[in-house]
Amino acid sequence: MARQVIYEDEEIIVxxxxxxxxxxxxxxxxxxxxxxxxxxxxxxxxxxxxxNTVGFMAKRANWFPKTSMTRAIAATQPFIVSRxxxxxxxxxxxxxxxxxxxxxLSIKTVIAxxxxxxxxxxxxxxxxxxYEACFSPEMSGMGIKDCDINGEIxxxxxxxxxxxxxxxxxxxxLQSKVHPVKVYASDHHVTSMLAGSETFAEILKACRSRDIxxxxxxxxxxxxxxxxxxxxxxxxxxERHPRxxxxxxxxxxxxxxxxxxxxLSAIRRLCEAGHxxxxxxxxxxxxxxxxxxxxxxxxxxxxxxxAREIVALxxxxxxxxxxxxxxxxxxxxxxxxxxxxxxxxxxxxxLTIVETLPGTQLRVxxxxxxLSLQVRESGEIEIVDGGSVDDEGSVSIEVIxxxxxxxxxxxKYLCADPSGVAAFDRTHPEGWEKFRTSRMQDQIPGTRVQ
Numbered sequence: 001m002a003r004q005v006i007y008e009d010e011e012i013i014v015x016x017x018x019x020x021x022x023x024x025x026x027x028x029x030x031x032x033x034x035x036x037x038x039x040x041x042x043x044x045x046x047x048x049x050x051x052n053t054v055g056f057m058a059k060r061a062n063w064f065p066k067t068s069m070t071r072a073i074a075a076t077q078p079f080i081v082s083r084x085x086x087x088x089x090x091x092x093x094x095x096x097x098x099x100x101x102x103x104x105l106s107i108k109t110v111i112a113x114x115x116x117x118x119x120x121x122x123x124x125x126x127x128x129x130x131y132e133a134c135f136s137p138e139m140s141g142m143g144i145k146d147c148d149i150n151g152e153i154x155x156x157x158x159x160x161x162x163x164x165x166x167x168x169x170x171x172x173x174l175q176s177k178v179h180p181v182k183v184y185a186s187d188h189h190v191t192s193m194l195a196g197s198e199t200f201a202e203i204l205k206a207c208r209s210r211d212i213x214x215x216x217x218x219x220x221x222x223x224x225x226x227x228x229x230x231x232x233x234x235x236x237x238x239e240r241h242p243r244x245x246x247x248x249x250x251x252x253x254x255x256x257x258x259x260x261x262x263x264l265s266a267i268r269r270l271c272e273a274g275h276x277x278x279x280x281x282x283x284x285x286x287x288x289x290x291x292x293x294x295x296x297x298x299x300x301x302x303x304x305x306x307a308r309e310i311v312a313l314x315x316x317x318x319x320x321x322x323x324x325x326x327x328x329x330x331x332x333x334x335x336x337x338x339x340x341x342x343x344x345x346x347x348x349x350x351l352t353i354v355e356t357l358p359g360t361q362l363r364v365x366x367x368x369x370x371l372s373l374q375v376r377e378s379g380e381i382e383i384v385d386g387g388s389v390d391d392e393g394s395v396s397i398e399v400i401x402x403x404x405x406x407x408x409x410x411x412k413y414l415c416a417d418p419s420g421v422a423a424f425d426r427t428h429p430e431g432w433e434k435f436r437t438s439r440m441q442d443q444i445p446g447t448r449v450q
Contacts (some may be wrong), residue, residue, distance in 0.1 A: 003038040006054075007075035011068040013057050015040045016079045019050040023208070024083045026105055028064065028090030028097040029057040030191070031134075041094055045200050052083060056097065061134045063119065063142060064097040073104050086151075087111065087208065091191040095155075096144070099171065103150040109207050110153040113190040114161075117170035118143030127166040130188075144171060152177040154215070155205045156185045156194070160236075181215060181216045183223055185232045193223050271302060314352040315437035317362070319416035325351045325435065327364045327373070332380040334414070334422035353397070353405075353437050362395045362407060375409040375424055398429075 007014040013035045029041040038219040040055020049441070054076050058064055080086070086111045090098035101112050123143040129135075153175060157164040159182050172178050186193040194203065199222050206215035223229050270279040279302045317325040323336040329347040342348050345404075350365050351373075363370040364383060372384040374393035375408025382393075395414075398406040407414040412424040413433045426433055 003040075003043075005038060006079060007072040009058055009071065010069050010213055011062050011065050012072060013059065014072045014075065015043075015055045015057065016076070017043065017046050017051075017053045017055070018079075019052040021049070021051045022083065023085035023087055024052045024054065026086065026098070026101075026107070027053060027055045027127060028088070028094030029055070029320045030090065030092040030094045031061045032275065033057070034061075035059045041091075042089060045197055048197055049201060051074045052080075054080065056094075058093065061093065061131075062136075063093055063116075063134075063139060064100070065138065066142075069097075069101055069104070073101065076105075085109075085208075088202070089204075090115070092116065092188070099153060100144050100148050102153075103148050105150075107151045111156075111203065111207050112153060112193070113156045114158070114164045114188050114271070115155065115167060115171070117167040121319070124166075128163060129167070130163040144174065146174045149175045152210070154179045154181055156181040156183050156190050156219070158183050158190065160184065161187045165186055175278075179212060183219055185229045185236075186223060187232055189232075193226050193228055194219065196222070211367055246319065267302065310342055314354050317351045317353065318436050318438040319422070320431050320434045321416060321418065323416065323420075324438075325416065325422060327351060327366075327381060327383075329366075332382065334381055335420050336416045336422050337420050360397050362397065377410070379423055379425070404434045406433055407435060 002018075003018045004018075006016045012149055015038050017040070025046065026040075027041040027043075027046070029035070033039075035057035040053070043053070043055060045051070046053040046055075051360055056064065056069075061275045080279045086107050088098035088102055088105060089111045090096070091113035092115065095112035096117070097110045098107075098110050099115055101107075116129060116131065118124055119131040119135050120140055120142050120324055121129070121132055121135060122140070140340070149227060153171070155168055155171060155178055157168050157180070158212055159165050159168075159180075168180065172180070183190045183193055194200075196326060199218065202218045203215065203403065206212075206218060243373060267279050319325060319336045324339045324342060325334060325336045326342055327349045328331075328335055329349060334351075340349070344350070352363055352365060352370070354361055354363050364371060364373055366383055366385075369385075370390050373395055374382050374389045375395065376382055376393060392410060395409045398408055400406060406429045407424075411427075413426040413429045414422055414424050414435075415426040415432050416422045416435070417432055
């Protein structure tokens with residue numbers, strides 16, 4: 001059957017699809033599936049099962065404004081008079097509308113996935129709606145009221161996800177005919193967790209027949225076989241038990257890591273538990289799936305904790321003045337100063353000495369990794385990431401006893417003069433050319449994030 005646009009204004013569009021089902025289904029799009037031509041929410045399912053459907057699609061994240069919906073509902077009446085049974089279906093923003101307009105549409109069965117009760121900050125004063133950024137003044141007082149509701153509501157949500165649980169509790173307080181369908185380990189991704197035409201058909205049939213046991217069985221079997229469940233469980237475990245979960249990370253695939261999308265709170269807990277390298281692996285696995293700002297901000301956070309771990313393990317390089325040697329990425333030079341004045345968030349990177357297969361080497365801690373250095377003819381320092389270090393520009397270590405050593409490159413020794421400059425410009429080593437490693441458990445500036 002052909003699809004037909006039966007109403008449109010600046011906020012919404014309504015599409016009718018004539019099927020041969022004995023009931024009419026009213027679907028409402030979410031923020032991900034906004035209006036696009038004659039597409040409508042669950043249109044693939046409607047066509048596959050030939051369901052008589054009216055699809056309401058928002059043109060933006062507007063939560064289906066009442067003024068537009070009143071006119072749109074009036075426009076649907078000529079297309080739905082022949083079928084008495086009516087079902088509404090939607091997720092998130094669409095789940096809100098499926099409940100909000102159930103009385104206006106004389107709905108018998110409401111199927112709502114993780115719906116909001118309201119996103120009005122004044123109405124949600126004691127909890128976060130999760131969508132404050134989408135609220136606009138014309139939405140004031142948008143909360144679902146008892147008089148808005150008709151029929152029996154099957155509300156699918158994850159009780160461990162606090163935001164959706166708060167919305168559920170507000171809706172439950174309004175209406176006794178609310179059937180909670182708990183979709184554990186789904187967060188706000190209930191729609192994705194229960195995706196699939198066969199699952200939809202089973203859910204629709206169970207809701208229409210009020211077969212609660214069958215419905216819960218279908219949901220349980222579906223979510224247990226969905227890889228999303230494993231990712232959510234793993235992400236929660238990483239947030240709550242970082243020391244334990246780090247022991248099993250070798251079995252986590254790169255693809256699964258890429259889908260974790262850990263919040264900063266979980267990154268913090270991993271780092272504080274001494275697993276900044278794991279946090280770094282997860283961020284690297286995410287790659288281009290996350291925005292540049294997230295990569296930069298969280299990457300910097302991880303590298304600061306990584307600095308503490310590596311320096312605690314290998315030690316920092318200390319000059320004869322008791323100052324700490326570091327690399328300045330802005331000038332491509334080495335400097336030294338008191339540890340307390342080195343801000344790792346300002347492009348400054350600590351140096352350390354590590355034991356490698358070729359022997360003891362000087363390395364720079366750069367964005368969570370230990371990288372090699374080489375000295376150019378101009379005296380500038382170049383970081384070598386993955387490539388080979390030029391023999392002439394490499395830095396060698398000459399051990400002189402008593403835990404001290406010289407650093408040498410291009411036949412010149414590194415000198416840390418009292419001004420704070422550190423350069424390979426001495427032919428013969430003396431006092432200022434002596435260095436040692438220090439494993440003192442100092443607080444490295446810039447590693448604490450409030």
